[in-house]
Amino acid sequence: MALDKYQIAQRIAKELKNGYYVNLGIGIPTLVANYIPEGMEVVLQSENGLLGMGPFPFKGEADADLINAGKQTITTLPGSSFFDSAMSFGMIRSGKVDLTVLGAMEVSENGDIANWKIPGKMVKGMGGAMDLVASAKNIIVAMMHTNPKGESKLLPKCSLPLTGINCVKKVVTDLAVLEITPNGFKLLERAPGVSVEEIISKTAGKLIIETDIPEMF
Amino acid sequence: MKKVFNNAEEAIFDISDDAVIMLGGFGLCGIPENCINALVKKEVQNLTCISNNAGVDDFGIGLMLQKKMVKKMVASYVGENAEFERQMLSGELDVELIPQGTLATRCMAAGYGMPAVFTPAGVGTEIAAGKEIRNFNGKDYLLEMAFDADFALVKAWKGDSMGNLIFKDTARNFNPLMAMAGKITIAEVEELVPAGALDPNQIHTPGIYVHRIFEGKNYEKRIEQLTEREPA
Secondary structure (H helix, E strand, C coil), X not given: CCCCHHHHHHHHXXXXXXXXXXXXXXXXXXXXXXXXXXXXXXXXXXXXXXXXXXXXXXXXXXXXXXXXXXXXXXXXXXXXXXXXXXXXXXXXXXXXXXXXXXXXXXXECCCCEECCCCXXXXXXXXXXXXXXXXXXXXXXXXCCCECCCCCECEECCCCCCCXXXXXXXXXECCCEXXXXXXXXXXXXXXXXXXXXXXXXXXXXXXXXXXXXXXXCC | CCCECCCHHHHCCCCCCCCEEEECCECCECCCHHHHHXXXXXXXXXXXXXXXXXXXXXXXXXXXXXXXXXXXXXXXXXXXXXXXXXXXXXXXXXEEECCHXXXXXXXXXXXXXXXXXXXXXXXXXXXXXXXXXXXXXXXEEEEEECCCCCEEEEEEEEEECCCCEECCHHHCCCHHHHHHHCCEEEEEEEEEECCCCCCHHHCCECHHHCCEEEECCCCCCCXXXXXXXXXX
8 A cells, every 4th residue: 555644754764873963844754753763863954944843832832043954843852052044054064964755756767866946837936945955965855756637756857947057866656665776766665565567667767676575664 | 422312213323225235134033124114114126135035924034125116136045926036027026036045145245355156056957058157176156246235224132333243043143254254344233232231252253243233122023933842
């Protein structure tokens, strides 16, 4: 069965390592914070100027001066720090952030990503996405395998305006975990109960299948 | 050199039509509420506004859009208001979308006296069009220019009569960078104290960058996305 968004987040959380500094994009990526393994130390970076992003506040405790990059009210944790936006993107650009997780509309087989603009519809802007994908050491995309029209989002080439080129390392969808290699998408894992045939049929880009593909969980 | 003003109306006395203005804030967090209200009352026209976001329909820069005071918006993420979308799609409002990190760094460059900076954000995308690309150590970077703003309107938590500023939590964001970058920087603070009341070790923006400062009033500090969790 295809995964729901919580399970996609859960699978991505398995990529976390102790001591990692991580930036989680808006949408499914923010859910990864709920699945950080017990006892593992992970510091979440919020690009509007906070390291050590904590959980949402309890009722009545929200502070208008303390929000995340999605404009939601949040809290801090022991060891948190505040800084300005230039320092925030400075630490991203200089490779101090170990892992970036973000959503996408399209990913190409050579690791291009499109996630900020649909021509003809309202364009809201790229925010920090272009900086993140141009700089992060490790970029994982969390998205559905197909769009609402049933078309593959894993393509030979992106058709939508690009956010970045040659940057995505791994993609986790509701159907599969795939790695970007010089030869295309390499299938690593499939969602429990989902067949390799289904994944092949829904992947428009070049797909490499070398072995028996295990289930994610 | 008197920096302390009574209020926003007096502090913005020389902001006139066609000005290029930086406004601090991320979303609605850390925005110069009093200066925005004063600008709206003054109905200055044809402004170019540099700010990460454009507010919402009835708050922040959205108030300026309602009065059609803005000719051009330079931002990284916009569209949380219907009037903004309408003006943009009709061509009334010129919008330049730039990466958030590039926005921050172009402010920083201006404040640090550097004419331009190289950044990898946007290489290979449509925003690279027309820009110089240079390769350093095997990686491509775009040449981006420092901003040139007539005024910077910033919001801080505390400030003193010499213009030193301290920011609070995530209301800091672009404010320190814009404070450095503005030809004239106007700072509104929640608490204005005499010089000497602030510990020099605690100061985020030294007063040399701040030309005018006033204690603001009636901050709404609106929360855009109130998000709470249930007790365990």
